[in-house]
Amino acid sequence: MVDAQLSGRAFIDAMPQAVWRQRELLAGLLDAVRAEPTVRFLELGCSLARGAGDERSDIDCAVGVADEHWPDALRHGRWLAARLGAAADQLAQQLPGRGDEPSWHLFTLYQDGSQLSMVLLPASWRAGLRPHAVALYDPDGRLARPWRPSSFGVEPETVREWAALGWIALGDLAKYLDRGSVWEAHQRLEEARTQVWRLIAIAREVPYPVRGLTSILDQPAPVLPDGIEATVAGLEPEALRAAAVATAGLLAEATAAAGRVMPFEPPDGLRAWVLTRL
Numbered sequence: 001m002v003d004a005q006l007s008g009r010a011f012i013d014a015m016p017q018a019v020w021r022q023r024e025l026l027a028g029l030l031d032a033v034r035a036e037p038t039v040r041f042l043e044l045g046c047s048l049a050r051g052a053g054d055e056r057s058d059i060d061c062a063v064g065v066a067d068e069h070w071p072d073a074l075r076h077g078r079w080l081a082a083r084l085g086a087a088a089d090q091l092a093q094q095l096p097g098r099g100d101e102p103s104w105h106l107f108t109l110y111q112d113g114s115q116l117s118m119v120l121l122p123a124s125w126r127a128g129l130r131p132h133a134v135a136l137y138d139p140d141g142r143l144a145r146p147w148r149p150s151s152f153g154v155e156p157e158t159v160r161e162w163a164a165l166g167w168i169a170l171g172d173l174a175k176y177l178d179r180g181s182v183w184e185a186h187q188r189l190e191e192a193r194t195q196v197w198r199l200i201a202i203a204r205e206v207p208y209p210v211r212g213l214t215s216i217l218d219q220p221a222p223v224l225p226d227g228i229e230a231t232v233a234g235l236e237p238e239a240l241r242a243a244a245v246a247t248a249g250l251l252a253e254a255t256a257a258a259g260r261v262m263p264f265e266p267p268d269g270l271r272a273w274v275l276t277r278l
Helices: 004-013 017-034 046-050 067-082 156-179 182-203 213-217 237-261 268-277
Strands: 039-045 059-065 087-098 101-110 115-122 134-137
Touching: 004 017, 004 134, 017 039, 017 046, 017 059, 017 067, 017 134, 039 046, 046 059, 059 067, 067 087, 067 101, 067 115, 156 182, 156 237, 156 268, 182 213, 182 237, 237 268
Parallel strands: 059 115
Antiparallel strands: 039 059, 039 134, 087 101, 101 115
């Protein structure tokens, strides 16, 4: 088995000078993890793992806690976070897990502005290393083989749901414009565009399409779709309606493109009804 300490330290040492503060925090986190036997792995994800981070990047990581110590996992997470410096604020939130057992997300803002986003989960839940992630510490070899979480891709039923939600949002927008409620119309425009980004991610076979725009921009040399600027509007009713029409056009194109990659039955009834409303 590869020495997880050596490989993790080597990765951290090779990080560019632009992320020197994150490099220092990760080195401290690795030392803390190695000193805590209840922690069974440390995985780094997102921009820093891909080598695309900058001085504004937060540290996104997953920490596997030994199953027998899981009931005390949040305390262990707080202890690890406190080892890295004085916190300005902190948030702990439960995330979906297995059955009735949640996982934890512990977000820490340090006084110098650095940010640590730590997901805590029972070590046995992890079946391998996520795509585009780096194993910084893995003495048990749990991250020794590649593993694709369910969020890495989606099923055709989910793609159809995204398309339908986009059309429903545009239908709601038309309703709110009829009522003169421009704030609600604006909110639904944003929701419709969120679904467009997800469908574009499917069409381009981008990992983690549920993240939509973020996943698209995480790709090397990302290209935005033609006409996306026309989907943005303020609170003027006519501008909102024009942006909705532009969004409808992109939604139809993205639905068709996604269907060529992952065939599904498009919500054509919704599309036809919404276009008459707009």
